[in-house]
Amino acid sequence: MKRFRIQGSSLVECIVVMAVGSVIATLSIKLVHQSQIEARNAFSWIDLQQGVVRLERQLRQDLRSAESATLPEPNRLELKLPQSSVQYDINEGLVERIEQFDEGESSGKRHEGYRLRGCEVKLSQPSSNLVQLVVKPNVGKPSSETYRIEQAVGRQP
Secondary structure (H helix, E strand, C coil), X not given: CCCCCCCCXXXXXXXXHHHHHHHHHHHHHHHHHHHXXXXXXXXXHHHHHHHXXXXXXXXXXXXXXXXXXXXXXXXXXXEECCCEEEEEEEECCEXXXXXXXXXXXXXXXXXXXXXCCCCEEEEEEEECCEEEEEEECCCCCCCCCCEEEEEECCCCC
């Protein structure tokens, strides 16, 4: 008598292969999703750092050139420069710089904004010739770094 060997696979084998495949697919999708979240957080952190660096550079430049600085409101800094005036307004993670200038016959305004998402930004003036800006990232979450910018008004060290 001849024996025939059955070629193919049984239903149980197919179900096992499908189960293993679905577990691998689920884990891969979860891993890809998690890596996308981490990449988004990293880009967000880099954007925040770049925004703080740009803000610090401009604020220091303005304060060094300023003749006087006043803090009329807790969220507003006004600087008097030789040929213009600059105002920094803080509103929920957005620092807006408004420069008003008079150059001969032309005058105008220049706006620039610094988006610091999820940050608490505070201005203070400990003395008449010193301005301090504090940026606390990730309000309500543990954070590793608080940015503190202190600069004297005018060409003082």
